[in-house]
Amino acid sequence: MSRWFWLGTSLLALACAEESVEPVASTPELSPLGIYAPLRPAAALDEASDALLRDARKREARFLEAANPGFMLRQSSPSEAAVRAGTYEADALFQFGAQIFHHSFTEAEGLGGADVPFPTRFQRGLRGGAETTSCASCHLRGGAAGAGDPSGNSFWGGDGVRPATGLSRNARALTGAGFIELLAKEMSAELTGLRESCRVQAQASASTVTLALSAKGVSFGQLGCRADGTLDTSQVVGVDATLELRPFGWKGVHRTIREAVEDELRVHLGLQSSFLVQELADIPALIGPNGGDDPDGDGVSDEISEGQLDVLTSYLALSEVPTVELPQTSLVPVSLWPEGRQLFEQIGCASCHVPTLELASSRYRLSSRSGQAELSFDLAVEGAQPKPERSESGALRVQLFSDLKRHDLGSKLAEPRADRGVDGALFMTPPLWELARTRPYLHDGRAPTLHDAIVAHEGEASAARDQYVALGEAGQGPMRVFLVSLTRQRRYAVP
Ligand code: HEC
């Protein structure tokens, strides 16, 4: 009873605040609408009733939006200044981010552009398109910020008309993104540290030094350092010559969540951040031909603010990590899972899909690009449940089943051309930690089953694939039982 009363009064308060507020430079404090699952869910039964309550709030919010267009987005968009001043707890930033992630953008809010009007289903060169109206309409399978359905594949870099001219890509699940970014940063730091000592050794010995590159136990080939300070990166593998990992995207093209989010807004929704409008001003192929503060010529400027990027980034950075759920009934023989887990190591899958990477520091930092304070979270404390467990040494054991490295998987999976400097045959090892929820598989969603995905591996993965095939049904069954135990924690939701 009191909950429903609260719902009515709090939404009413929001609506009133909305009417009486003048649009001023320092945005007044906002409060989240509380319509998406919280960082820390309550016990099961409470969670079920919370799900109903959130659904009811969502309906009310829809009425408010109908009465007052733009309400939802304004209500979700704190200013960067307020975010950076520490006005909001992690929970509130997470909720604001969830609200924007699920928001259905309108043309009045900047959706699309004169050169890529909504809907532009097939992307046009590097400008992208405006394929749909929300992040959630592509990232929808298996839970919030989930994977993509193949019917929503994106056709990247095509001619805007014929899908076959674009590179077909299936949306990726976004869970655990904060931990992935931090792991990649620690690995990059390890690699660049090695580069420095290689340089120093080469200069001290006045000769060429060759060093094995590895980070968190993952090998990235060899680096040559000459006495004159120049480098030979021809034997570096799986990472750019800069030795900076880019863990996001099927091809491994983005270093950080913010970079990925800002690009996704631009290429899938035609929403341009004020930052990119400045940054890419002289590259109309990326930002649109019109110039000024409205390069996509849709009559809307300042489409995406730094505050909005802060909350969207926080939402994904703070997101839960997937879990392992073992078979619960006696119908599945208990030996299958451990057998499959062991085979996964034995036949070489784990050489790329490295089961666990250990993270030393869970401090996530988001610098400001306008000179304001850094935003920072301890993901191990403030992140959503579930979180990775700690090892005895205190490091966080992130069980993602990836080496965060690019590999050549042969000509059948290869795309016809390079993408942003990454060869057509190279793909980042995708984390497998959510497999039960992310069907279909592979970069273009071509594999309806796990079996199809595994037998499609060639190139560097040929030996492991051949061993999987040689296992026959007796070994393949247990392997698949193990793989589908990788899933997301169950959540109550009202459809
Ligand atoms: C039209 C479908 C579509 C929409 C809309 C969309 N995405 Fe994506 N998203 C994708 C696809 C496809 C990929 C993989 C792209 C690639 O690797 O080339 C992806 C990848 C990502 C990644 C990188 C994930 C990783 O682990 O590699 C992030 C982060 C992301 N999207 C966030 C967002 C956000 C935030 C929005 C809303 C602003 C959004 N996406 C809207 C299809 C979409």
Ligand code: HEC
């Ligand atoms: C040489 C590195 C390498 C090895 C070895 C390897 N994989 Fe992969 N795996 C990849 C890459 C890279 C992709 C992404 C390919 C693509 O999308 O086209 C992938 C994709 C997958 C996918 C699909 C994931 C998704 O989200 O769509 C599954 C499942 C998978 N691998 C399982 C396995 C199994 C099981 C083995 C052992 C038989 C194995 N892999 C061996 C690198 C490897």
